[in-house]
Amino acid sequence: MSVEDLVGLAVRRLLVVVAALAVVAVGGMLLAAQAVSRVTSEVTPAAEAHQEVLQDLTDLESAVGAWARSGDAAALEDYREAAARLPGHERDVADFAASEPDLQPLLASELQAGQRWLDQYADLRAAAPGGPETFDPARFALGQDLFSRYRAEHAVTARAFDDLTAQARTRAWWLVGATIAATLLLTALAGLVVTRARRDLRRDLSRPLQDLETVVQDMAAGRLEVRAGDAGTREVRAVAAALNELADAQARARAVEAHIHDELRELDTAREDFVSNVSHELRTPLTTISGYLEMVAEEFEDAMGPRHQRMLEATTRNVARLRLLIDDLLTLSRAEARSTSLEQGDVRLLLRDVLTDVAITAAGRDLRVEVEEPEDPLWVLMDRAMLARAFLNVIGNAVKFSRPGSVVTVAASAHEAMVRVTVSDSGIGIPADEVDQLGGRFFRASNAVDNEIAGTGLGLRIVQTIVDKHGGDVRITSEEGRGTTVVVRLPERSARQGIGTPGPTLAQ
Incomplete structure (x- = not known):
C-alpha cells in the first residue's frame, strides 16, 4: 500500500x-x-x-x-x-x-x-x-x-x-x-x-520513517556503515533504497573531501607564510634603498639638477608607497588570521590617542578636527591595538581626503546597546556607483586615483575585518564632491562588569 x-x-x-x-x-x-x-x-x-x-x-x-x-x-x-x-x-x-x-x-x-x-x-x-x-x-x-x-x-x-x-x-x-x-x-x-x-499510520509510515531518521542521524555522525531497512509503504521503501545509495556515494565523497580539506589547509598556511616571508624579504631591501636615497639626497642636495631631483623624489615616494602597502598587507593578514583576546575599555580614551596621532597631519593640511563625546565612559570589549588601527584608518582617511581649511567631525555616543563612532568630512566623497565596492581588496575610488591621492586600497578592508572581529559593523554613506560619513558600531558593555576584565576570545 x-x-x-x-x-x-x-x-x-x-x-x-x-x-x-x-x-x-x-x-x-x-x-x-x-x-x-x-x-x-x-x-x-x-x-x-x-x-x-x-x-x-x-x-x-x-x-x-x-x-x-x-x-x-x-x-x-x-x-x-x-x-x-x-x-x-x-x-x-x-x-x-x-x-x-x-x-x-x-x-x-x-x-x-x-x-x-x-x-x-x-x-x-x-x-x-x-x-x-x-x-x-x-x-x-x-x-x-x-x-x-x-x-x-x-x-x-x-x-x-x-x-x-x-x-x-x-x-x-x-x-x-x-x-x-x-x-x-x-x-x-x-x-x-x-x-x-493513527495506529495504521504509525505501523506503516511513522515507525519506518523513524528508522530512516535514525539511519540518517547515524550517517551524519560519521557511521557510514549503517543502512536503511525495507519496511513501510512503497514510498518509504523507495526513500530507503535512495538513502542507501546516497550513503555509498557519501562514503566515497568523504574520502575526497578529507583530501581536499587537507590541501586547502596547506594552501592557507602557505599563503600566510608567503605573505609574511615576502613582506619580510621586501622590507629589508626597501629599508636599504630608503637609506641610500636619504644619503644621496643629503650628499647631492645642491649638486642635482631639476631632472635628477624629480627622479629622486619619485623613487622616494614609491619606496614609501611600497612600504605602506607591505605594512597594510601584514596588518590585514594578522587581522584575518589571529585570534583576538578582548578586554573592556573606554572608546573615548582610545579615540583621544588616535586623534593625537593624526593631529600633526591635520594641522599640516590646515584642517580642524572637532570631537563630540559624552561625559560618561563608552565601554566595549576591545583589542586595543587592533581597534586603534581601525579608528586610525577611518579618521586618517577623513583627513587625507578632506580639502584644506575644512572640518572633520568625530562623534562618539551610545544608543540601543551599541557604541557608535561617526566620522564625517566634507572632502571629495565617493562616486555613487562605486560605494558598493568599498571594502574590496585594493579597491580605490576613481576620483582618488584621478587626484593622485596616495593609498593602497586595503585601509577600509582592514577596518571591516577588525570591526567584524569585535562583533560590530561599518556603515558608509558618501556623496561625490560633498563628503563621506563612516559609522562604526560596536556592542556596548555594561560598566558594572568591571574595567579591564578579560573578555572572550574571537577567532576568524
Missing part, C-alpha cells in the same frame, strides 16, 4: 464522521435556536403584553376610584390615558393567541370580563359626576365584583402563559441536550476513527 492509499482511507473515514457530526451539530443548534427564539421573541413578549393589560385595567380602576372620591379632573385624565393604552396591549396578546388554540378561549373569557367591567361600571362612572356626594354603595360594590372576576380570569390566563413559557424553554433545553449528546457520541466515534488511523 502506498502512502496515498493509506492516508486516503483514513481521511475518507474521518470525513464521513465529521460530516455526520456537522449535520447533527448544526441541525440541533438551529432547532434549539428556533426554540429559544420563540421564547424570547414570541412567548415572553406576549406574556409581558398580557401583564400590561392587567396594569392598564388596574390604572383605570385606580383613576376611576380617585374620580369618584375626589372629583379631581386629573384623575379623569389618567383614566383616559390608561384607556388609550389598553387596546394596543390587548391586540398584541390577541395576535399571539391566534396561533395557540388552547390559549384562545382563556384569553377571550378574560377580555370579556374586562370589557364587562368597563361597560357596566368604569366607563359609566367616569362619565358621571365625581366627588364624595356622588358615592353610590351599590354601584361601587358592582364595580368591585366585576373587577374581581376579571382578575380571576387574568390569573387563569397568566398561568397558561407561564405553562407555554415553561414548555418552550423545556423544548429548547431538550434540543440543546440532545444535540450535545449526539455531538459527544459522534466525537467519540471520530476519536475511534482517528485512533485506528
